[in-house]
Amino acid sequence: EAGVAQSPRYKIIEKRQSVAFWCNPISGHATLYWYQQILGQGPKLLIQFQNNGVVDDSQLPKDRFSAERLKGVDSTLKIQPAKLEDSAVYLCASSLDRGSFNEQFFGPGTRLTVL
């Protein structure tokens, strides 16, 4: 079974530029999550999708971050404009369905460096 795919794996940008990350979840997984992992910390939830609808975006900085999952499969996370403090690894995870007991499978992440 293929895992969660993410691209790019690494991205370096200047502050105030924009950037987008892509995630392809495990086939058949209805629930998709984006997490931000700052160096030396645990992942922090940014947004949760159920199919193509948003379930929870309470921790997403909506003035600069946006995310979509238009067809209920792939998802993109965008930052515009980027700030220095956005330097982090952005992790995508998916689960078969929502419900806390469903295992979340994580992708390898995209490491973003903002200069």
Next chain:
Amino acid sequence: QQQVKQSPQSLIVQKGGISIINCAYENTAFDYFPWYQQFPGKGPALLIAIRPDVSEKKEGRFTISFNKSAKQFSLHIMDSQPGDSATYFCAASSSRVGGADGLTFGKGTHLIIQP
């Protein structure tokens, strides 16, 4: 506000010894407590998880002990091996109304097993 507190931040254990990592939570609505293992450059991977209706769960060399009244849980790694060297995260989530079940992570423990 950090809802899951993890300790220690780093841990060095001799090969064959027992590694113990502790976590405490505040939100009594949490009903799922997983431990994730993360290797450098990889996404977190589920190691073992427990629900609050049991006090202990064992899978191979890995055991979770759970104390609901104290709002604490811990990971024990028996017969620790060099291959166990990684960063370990405790996490928690709840099955909330609307299906929001994103994980709240601790800050992580960097475990080194010395041969």
